[in-house]
Amino acid sequence: MSEEMKGFDRLVEIMRELRAPGGCPWDAEQTHESLKRYLLEECYEVIEAIDAKDPAHLKEELGDLMLQPIFHAAIAEERGEFTMEDVLDAINEKLVRRHPHVFGDQIVKSADEQVANWERIKKAEKGEERKSALSGVPPHLPALMKAHKITEKAARVGFDWEHTDQVFAKVIEELHEFEETLAQGDQERMEAELGDLLFAIVNLGRFLSLDTEEALRKTINRFIRRFNHVEDKLHAAGVTMQEASLEEMDKLWEEAKRIEQQEEER
The missing domain is CATH 1.10.287.1080 (MazG-like)
Structure with a gap:
């Protein structure tokens, strides 16, 4: 052993x-x-x-x-x-069982072909026809991740855009629709339109092979690092966040961005 x-x-x-x-x-x-x-x-x-x-x-x-x-x-x-x-x-x-190209005699030429083959084998294993092409997505996934999975499954059966500019145009369309609801002050409609906008952005990320969940998580981490930099600098100067002006904080924020860029270039 x-x-x-x-x-x-x-x-x-x-x-x-x-x-x-x-x-x-x-x-x-x-x-x-x-x-x-x-x-x-x-x-x-x-x-x-x-x-x-x-x-x-x-x-x-x-x-x-x-x-x-x-x-x-x-x-x-x-x-x-x-x-x-x-x-x-x-x-x-x-x-x-799901890698017959490795443990059997099947030939797979690409990662995309393997994903499709995996889904075919998985479907056969379940022993029943799913009611929808969108079935099988865990209900408790984080919303961005779930949206990515849903649009991915829809794309596999041909329900997808042909070009990036079409997906981008949809994002702009949803942004304008959300903007229109702002003037009306209807919270329920605003929430619905914001959801549509977020879904369109996730779909754009998926179309470009970008993980929207990962992208947002990294942005949050960058925000925290830069915010902490601003806090630390102000604290060292004996100034609280409430006492500092937006101009002072923005200057320190840009300083944090420059430090990050310099570290990435090393």
Whole structure:
């Protein structure tokens, strides 16, 4: 047995001990439902470690994330539903089954062709015809990610634009429609038109092979870094954000942008 598998088996055993009588009260009382928030949190912390380009941090966060499926499998095992071995057997079989070009004699010429082939195999595995081409998108995905998945599925059956300028024109159209609702002061219509605008922007990102969720997340991170720079500079000068003028803050904001650009050029 490899050292990796020994470590994995040890982790499974540790979780069993934590949930056993005389183990950890907190671990013992957890359920699939109570652990949902932690699964999401660990996923985002892995992404944060990747963005930070910190191998040591990534190693730690991957371990925390790996704990989550082991936790869920331990709960299921106690209920007589399935074990961690069942989980591993299922994913191993699925990977081999859905990669016949690797583990069989099928030929795939591109990544796009493989995605289409994956979907065909997946559809056949389900054993039933889905009612809609949009079926299969997890309902609880973040909204931008869900919109990307929806437009991606629609595009696969031909419901898509032909050129980038058409998609861009749709964004402009939705922007104008949102602008028209501002003067009316109708919150419900404003919300609807804002949703249309966001959906059109996501579709443009998807058409250009850009991940809108990732793009917005990176923009948020840039905003936080620049805002913190402004705060730190003002604090060092003995000035609060409330006391500083917009002109002063904007100058420091531009300074933060220049620092970022210089770091990227190194």
